[in-house]
Amino acid sequence: MSSLRQIRINLLLLFSIIVSGLIAITFYYHVQTIETLAQDEFEQTLSSKGQELAVDVQTLLRQNIEKVQVIGSNQLLTQALRSSNENYAQIGVAARKAQIAEQNEAWKTHNTSPLIESVLTNPVAMYLRDVKSGLPNLMGEIFVTNRFGVAIASTNKLTTFAHQHKYWWQGAYHQGRGQVFIDDRGFDESANAYVLGIVIPLLEQGEVIGLLKANLKLSGLFLDLIARHNEVSAFESIIVRSYGQVVFQENWQSLTRAVPPELLKLLNQKRGSPLLYKLFGESVFVAQNNIQLSDILQFNVEFGGMPVTVDRDATQGNKGEQWLVLTFGAFDKGAALIANTTSYAVSIAIALVFFGLVLGFIGVQLIIHKEQEYQARLQERALKTERDLILKTRENAIQLEVVHKHSKNALLGEMLGSIAHQWRQPLNELSLRLVKFSGQYHQGEMNNALFEDFVKEQNRLIDFMGQTVSDFQNFFRQDKVPQNFALKSAISQVLKLLEGRLNKHRIMVYVTGVNLQVNGYEGEFKQVLINLIANSIDAIKENLVQKPRIDLHLSASGMVFSDNAGGIDEQILSQIFDPYFTTKFTQGGSGLGLYISKLIVEGMGGKIEARNTENGVGFEIHFAQCAVLEAVPDFTPRMAVEAPKPEPIAVQPQVKLQGKTVLVVEDVEVNRTVLLYLLQEMGLSVLQASNGFEALEVIGKNAVDVILMDIEMPAMDGLKATQKIREQLRLSMPIIALTGNSNQETIQKAFAVGMDAYLTKPIDRELLLNQLNTVLSNSGLNKVLMSK
Numbered sequence: 001m002s003s004l005r006q007i008r009i010n011l012l013l014l015f016s017i018i019v020s021g022l023i024a025i026t027f028y029y030h031v032q033t034i035e036t037l038a039q040d041e042f043e044q045t046l047s048s049k050g051q052e053l054a055v056d057v058q059t060l061l062r063q064n065i066e067k068v069q070v071i072g073s074n075q076l077l078t079q080a081l082r083s084s085n086e087n088y089a090q091i092g093v094a095a096r097k098a099q100i101a102e103q104n105e106a107w108k109t110h111n112t113s114p115l116i117e118s119v120l121t122n123p124v125a126m127y128l129r130d131v132k133s134g135l136p137n138l139m140g141e142i143f144v145t146n147r148f149g150v151a152i153a154s155t156n157k158l159t160t161f162a163h164q165h166k167y168w169w170q171g172a173y174h175q176g177r178g179q180v181f182i183d184d185r186g187f188d189e190s191a192n193a194y195v196l197g198i199v200i201p202l203l204e205q206g207e208v209i210g211l212l213k214a215n216l217k218l219s220g221l222f223l224d225l226i227a228r229h230n231e232v233s234a235f236e237s238i239i240v241r242s243y244g245q246v247v248f249q250e251n252w253q254s255l256t257r258a259v260p261p262e263l264l265k266l267l268n269q270k271r272g273s274p275l276l277y278k279l280f281g282e283s284v285f286v287a288q289n290n291i292q293l294s295d296i297l298q299f300n301v302e303f304g305g306m307p308v309t310v311d312r313d314a315t316q317g318n319k320g321e322q323w324l325v326l327t328f329g330a331f332d333k334g335a336a337l338i339a340n341t342t343s344y345a346v347s348i349a350i351a352l353v354f355f356g357l358v359l360g361f362i363g364v365q366l367i368i369h370k371e372q373e374y375q376a377r378l379q380e381r382a383l384k385t386e387r388d389l390i391l392k393t394r395e396n397a398i399q400l401e402v403v404h405k406h407s408k409n410a411l412l413g414e415m416l417g418s419i420a421h422q423w424r425q426p427l428n429e430l431s432l433r434l435v436k437f438s439g440q441y442h443q444g445e446m447n448n449a450l451f452e453d454f455v456k457e458q459n460r461l462i463d464f465m466g467q468t469v470s471d472f473q474n475f476f477r478q479d480k481v482p483q484n485f486a487l488k489s490a491i492s493q494v495l496k497l498l499e500g501r502l503n504k505h506r507i508m509v510y511v512t513g514v515n516l517q518v519n520g521y522e523g524e525f526k527q528v529l530i531n532l533i534a535n536s537i538d539a540i541k542e543n544l545v546q547k548p549r550i551d552l553h554l555s556a557s558g559m560v561f562s563d564n565a566g567g568i569d570e571q572i573l574s575q576i577f578d579p580y581f582t583t584k585f586t587q588g589g590s591g592l593g594l595y596i597s598k599l600i601v602e603g604m605g606g607k608i609e610a611r612n613t614e615n616g617v618g619f620e621i622h623f624a625q626c627a628v629l630e631a632v633p634d635f636t637p638r639m640a641v642e643a644p645k646p647e648p649i650a651v652q653p654q655v656k657l658q659g660k661t662v663l664v665v666e667d668v669e670v671n672r673t674v675l676l677y678l679l680q681e682m683g684l685s686v687l688q689a690s691n692g693f694e695a696l697e698v699i700g701k702n703a704v705d706v707i708l709m710d711i712e713m714p715a716m717d718g719l720k721a722t723q724k725i726r727e728q729l730r731l732s733m734p735i736i737a738l739t740g741n742s743n744q745e746t747i748q749k750a751f752a753v754g755m756d757a758y759l760t761k762p763i764d765r766e767l768l769l770n771q772l773n774t775v776l777s778n779s780g781l782n783k784v785l786m787s788k
Contacts, residue, residue: 042331043274047287050327053420054289056225057239057325061291064138064216065301070199072212073133073698077144077202080124080153081210084146100150107161116157124153139189140195140215144167144202147209169211171302172199175178179300180210184247185215186255194219194254222248235329239291240320241664259326271564289745304785310524313754386509388760482604485522486629487554488515501537504667505548505714509533511555518626520604526610528600531593532561532619533720539565544715558606567612579743591786657772661685665695665721667713671695671761675708678765682772697725702734706776708759711739711750719753726754734775 066116088096101595103115110116119125124144132139132155143154149164163169172181183197191755222239229237238249244264246257256680264423266275267288274287286332304321437446437454449689468678491511495502504507518525540548543566553560568576579595605624610617628655662684666672672688679686688704689695689715698704707725725731740761747758 046274046327046329049235050289050325053229053237054291054325057291058779064210065198066201068214072200072202076124076127081146084152088148104160104162116577119151120609122153142214145211167304170200172201173208176208181302184570193217220339228249237325237327240326286501287327289325352603393689423726435674482520484519487518490522490526498533507548509550511552515566515629516554517627517629518623524600528597531597536563556628560620562613562618564615567617658683663687663704663707665689667691668712695721706711707735708738709735710738719749722755723753
């Protein structure tokens with residue numbers, strides 16, 4: 001019996017051992033699972049909090065960079081830089097370097113001088129001082145240098161006058177391409193704060209003409225931002241340089257501590273995941289997030305600082321470094337287990353007393369339950385991400401609608417400008433006929449036949465102007481659903497609306513090939529045609545093309561649009577359909593025209609591509625649904641109104657003008673005819689030219705007392721012609737500007753190149769007479785606006 005009892009006891013012990021082992025294995029597996037899941041969640045939270053701080057730092061830096069860019073956008077800076085650059089550019093290289101060195105030495109050795117006073121008290125300096133006083137807690141010293149590195153305006157006396165040799169100047173100048181440079185200078189005693197110098201390039205026609213530097217006191221903002229994040233997230237975050245210097249840490253002075261180099265090395269090897277590291281005797285997880293600015297600004301962004309504030313060699317400084325956000329957090333393994341396994345421990349104790357196998361089963365079920373909870377949390381996060389994506393999609397849709405409206409407004413301006421140009425010609429003709437009518441009436445030559453002929457001609461002009469308005473209304477009719485339309489008819493309507501601008505610049509348009517029937521939105525596709533033609537006109541004007549032409553060739557699959565205005569740089573050709581990308585910086589291009597054109601063509605199921613041709617650029621448009629219609633003759637635009645040749649009327653001339661010679665420089669024949677009539681009536685001898693080149697040729701062969709100069713002309717405009725007369729020919733005869741565009745910017749440009757007075761179209765006879773008498777009798781000309 002004792003042997004049997006012993007066997008039973010041994011079996012019971014063996015069973016207990018097996019059950020206990022199974023329970024222990026099950027419990028160990030469960031604990032490891034819980035620990036792994038909790039640690040994964042902890043690491044994700046750590047990385048997420050660090051990323052949130054990095055985004056907030058990026059936002060803060062970007063906002064302050066944009067503030068400095070707004071300061072630099074003032075035209076006052078551009079005008080001052082243009083003048084300063086021209087003055088220094090006139091000096092030879094060696095002489096310029098010697099002059100700058102001499103000025104720099106004098107600047108450093110004197111506290112006051114005419115040079116110092118000119119830099120500190122000119123209009124640009126006063127503007128910068130007003131900006132600084134408006135933000136006293138943010139702005140330190142602000143100053144501007146020209147493209148040769150010398151200061152032209154500053155809020156304070158700087159240490160040096162010349163800056164071209166300095167690391168921040170070279171970093172922002174970027175070999176003439178320009179980029180934003182963040183001068184991470186460290187603690188600045190003059191500002192009594194940690195200072196970041198924001199240096200932005202000032203561009204004109206894609207070239208750097210100067211730099212604007214603003215020293216910003218941002219340490220308080222960064223420290224407050226870090227403190228708020230640390231308080232909310234229960235983790236500690238700091239901002240460091242790429243090579244370890246601690247830039248901002250709560251309760252520590254900047255640049256007095258450094259991150260161990262081996263920690264930075266390990267983080268760079270394990271990018272994207274938190275790293276377990278023993279810091280000051282404690283094992284902590286460390287997450288790294290980079291602060292990137294180049295992806296959210298127009299310019300490339302580079303960091304750098306003075307050699308005395310850096311953690312590398314004295315010659316390189318910290319130029320080329322970036323800022324990193326390091327987030328530290330300790331994972332409490334025991335607390336995680338206690339929080340997740342208390343109920344399991346009670347169940348195991350009960351199972352050890354009663355049934356170990358049952359406890360194992362329960363343990364397995366609880367593990368499954370915990371995994372389901374984890375899966376539920378993952379699913380909840382996925383749903384949140386999906387909701388965020390839907391909201392972002394709606395925001396993008398709203399933004400796209402805004403972009404469409406912006407493009408539509410720009411197109412409306414283009415059309416109104418075209419209509420204004422088309423009306424100018426019949427208005428000039430109307431003005432001429434009224435003058436002739438007045439002369440015939442006062443000389444007693446008026447009869448019923450002449451009067452009826454006059455009324456008939458004026459009705460013809462009014463009908464033409466009314467038809468222009470009707471065409472404009474029909475053009476902007478919106479299609480709600482895709483419809484079939486004839487492509488050549490749409491092209492004809494667009495050319496009719498743009499006929500004034502095309503004729504003004506003597507641009508021939510050739511439409512060849514088959515006539516296509518296209519299925520889509522005719523009104524929106526006309527926007528595409530206007531965008532392409534307007535871009536070609538701008539390029540033709542800018543490049544002074546002698547025989548400009550635009551070709552539209554239609555085939556069975558689509559249309560090829562091309563011009564001879566010169567191509568597009570191959571490096572940027574692939575970007576021209578991107579939103580807000582523009583090659584017309586000097587003309588204020590929005591960068592939306594080709595982007596909207598691409599959307600319209602793709603909305604019709606088609607495709608648009610760009611490529612350079614032998615003489616210009618070509619756009620190939622392929623339609624998804626199109627068919628060939630019957631042949632329609634090819635056509636080119638013609639002038640809307642042909643002006644009659646007036647017969648001169650003898651009127652008593654002004655005494656002061658008798659025998660004087662006037663040169664009329666005007667590209668529109670009707671306008672020349674009106675002026676010829678008025679000037680001959682005053683007793684003046686009249687010479688004529690249709691552009692700047694012809695005007696220079698006439699001046700070289702004839703003695704001229706006064707010039708009437710149109711501003712906007714093909715080949716060479718009036719501004720450039722006046723500049724050559726004043727600077728190259730060195731002639732001082734009075735020059736009166738003629739134009740239909742009387743905005744303040746145009747007036748300033750006219751006076752800047754040497755014009756003496758200003759008249760707007762259509763020309764008023766009395767104003768013309770008074771102005772001619774004034775400029776021919778007054779040697780000290782006053783530049784005043786003579787406008788109707």
